[in-house]
Amino acid sequence: MRPNVLIILVDDMGYSDIGCFGGEIGTPNIDRLAAHGARLTNFYNTARCSPSRASLLTGLHPHQTGVAELVNNDGPGGYPGSLNDRCATLAETFRAAGYHTHMTGKWHLANEREQPSDTWPTRRGFERFWGTISGAGSYFQTTTLHDGETPVPLSALGPDFYYTDEIGAHAAAAIREAERPFFGYVAFTAPHWPLHAKEADLAETRGAFDEGWDVLRTRRRQRQLDAGICAEDATLDRRDPAVPAWDDEPEQKWQLERMEAYAAQVRAMDRAVGAILDALDETGxxxxxxxxxxxxxxxxxEELRSDPEGAEQFRRHHLIIPPSAPDGTPMKVGNTPEIRPGTADTYTSYGRAWANLSNTPFRMYKRWVHEGGIATPLIVSWPAGGVSETVLDAPNQLTDIAPTLLEATGAPALTERExxxxxxxxxxxxLGLLRGGPADEHDLFWEHIGNAAVRSGRWKLVREYEGPWELYDLTTDRSESHDLSTEKPDLVKDLxxxxxxxxxxxxVIPYGDVLAARAAMPTQPA
Structure with missing residues (x-):
């Protein structure tokens, strides 16, 4: 019998946030999944939400899909910001192979977010869709929400609506109702900002981070070592120089509230994953x-601006922020101690210091192609398919997922469309690696907003936009602390x-050309 395929993608979550990769937040359902599957410790995304989604769903590098940064159309000299007609999504491929296809959650692969277009999920292979077309948004008043191609107005959401829970419920329903082998894609917005959490989830995280980010990073690293996660190849990088020591942080209470809200979002996401796994169990x-x-x-x-100009600019992005709170009062936007995170009338993020904790043991963040921006926890579980219950260290990236799934299911890649x-x-x-075989070694490549990298075996060459190349030996320094570029110029040249x-x-379009093309285009919403 052909296997079902279910991809669960979460948003803006760091490498070490889930329990089975070292976190203290509490993710029992994800950890349960990992206990019956493989954990890949050297797996990579593409550093940003839209290009990662494009690469994951097509098996291509994002530049080949038309979505190399976000979903703005940068005109003739840039990227179109929507999936082009030369790539096939996994949904299209599996649907052609006789699978039922369904999606719940965040799309973020179309620059038209209000009127259905040829790059909406319903027109790129998904028979069933419930979710949002845009990127970020309120968890309590979710904008660009659609059932198929029908908008779901805010007035229809109800007083207890919480987007993460609803994504889990709709995904579980699609599993229960599928009448043939299915390809399911569940794309959570959690724990992407804004920091919105239900009070019951917030109550579960109060006090969990009181010792501060320095102590917690050290403890996460020790749990990783105990579990065999990056045990040989990474030390704990130094605290981000832009982050103060916890003992020197003047707003500890507010900082704790930020991390507690973020953790509550992760816990809610884990609960929704549990509902999805329960649906698989109940249907056998x-x-x-x-x-x-x-x-x-x-x-x-990312820090959300609270100054008048920044807050007003953000409010103009009506597709990701409601015009007012549920009670009709103005939204409180920005990261200041006067705005307490968690509730539906706020729009805040958790900031650099806690992101540094999330990315333990690495440095840098989303948008960069240093390890902190592109390393993701990857779990693959297939009990009937011979997938080993183990920790695997071989390097791979998003372009490798589609070939893996096609080989596992026997579904042929699409070669033409119309x-x-x-x-x-x-x-x-x-697939061979997941079943206990040798790794298929190959070079890995990245480019995002001018940041660039290549990994070849143990070596990684990486640079920030307009900066010099840096060279790291990832078998001993995956935290990228010791630049060897001046010692090995021939290797730098080769890579x-x-x-x-x-x-x-x-x-890949040179980023200076992208910026020039963008400057010539009319202003677009985020």
Whole structure:
């Protein structure tokens, strides 16, 4: 019998936030999934939400799909910001192979977010869709929410609506109602800002972080070592220089409230994952379902502005923030101690210091292609398919997921759509590795907003936009603390040439050209 396929993607969650990768938040359902599957410790996303989704669903590098940054159309000199007609989604591929296809949650792959277009999920292979077209949004007053292509107005949500819970409930219902092997895609917005949490979840996290980020990072690293997560290849990087020592933090109470709200969002997401896994168990499909769990980028250090100009600019993005709170009062936007996070009338984020904790043991964050931006916890579970219950250290990235799933199910890759030749997936299958075989070694590449990297075996060459190349030996320094570029110039030259060849092949547009194209375009909403 052909296996079901279920991908669970979470949003802006750091490498070490879940329990089975070292976190203290409490994620028993995800940990249960990991206990019956493989944990991949050297798996990579693409550093940002939209390009990660594009790569995950197509098996291509994001530049090949038209979605290399976010979903704005940057005109003739940039990226279109929507899936192009030369890539096939996994939903299209599995649907052509006879699978039922359904999606719940965040799409964020179309620059048209209010009127259905050819790049909406309903027109890229999904028979059933319930979720949001846009990126971020309120968990209590969720905008761009659609059932199929029908908008769901705020007035229909009800007083107890909480988006994370609803994503889990709708995904579980789709599993129970599928009449043939299914491909399911569950894309949570949690724990992406805004920090919105139910009071019961907040109550569970109060006091959990009182010792502060320095102590907690050290403890997370020790739990990773005990579990064999990055046990040989990473030390604990130094605290981000922009982050004060916890003892020197003047607003400890407010900082704790931020992390407690973030953790409450993670706990709610884990509860929703539990509802989905329960649906698999109740329908007798757990053993023969390939479940893939991962995050779209590393922890997010973004600070939301609270000054009048910044707050007003943010309010203009009506597709991601409601015009007012549920009681009709103005939304309180920004990160200041006067705005306590968690409730529906606020729009806040948890900030750089806690993102540094989330990314233990790495440095940097979402948007960067250093390890803190691209390393994700990956869990793959398929009890009936011979997937080992183990920790695997071989390097792989998002482009490798589609080939893995196609090999596991026997579904052929689509080669054309309405006479248009489609670009085949560019990665390598991990199925042999997951079943206890050797790794299929291959170079890995990244580019995002000018930040660039290539990993070849133990070596990683990486740079920030307009900065010099840095070289790291990831077998001993995955925390990227000791730059070896001046000691190995020949290796830097070789790897940088490989990166440029790849960039030319997949259509990377120099970031300066993207910025110039964007400057020439009309202003668009985020």
């Amino acid at each position: 499909q757990r053993e023969n379902t390939i479940v893939v769990f991962l995050s779209d980028n590393g922890g997010c250090a 006479g248009i030749e489609l670009t085949p997936p560019s990665g390598r299958s991990m 940088s040439e490989r990166w440029q060849t790849w960039a030319d092949t997949v259509g």
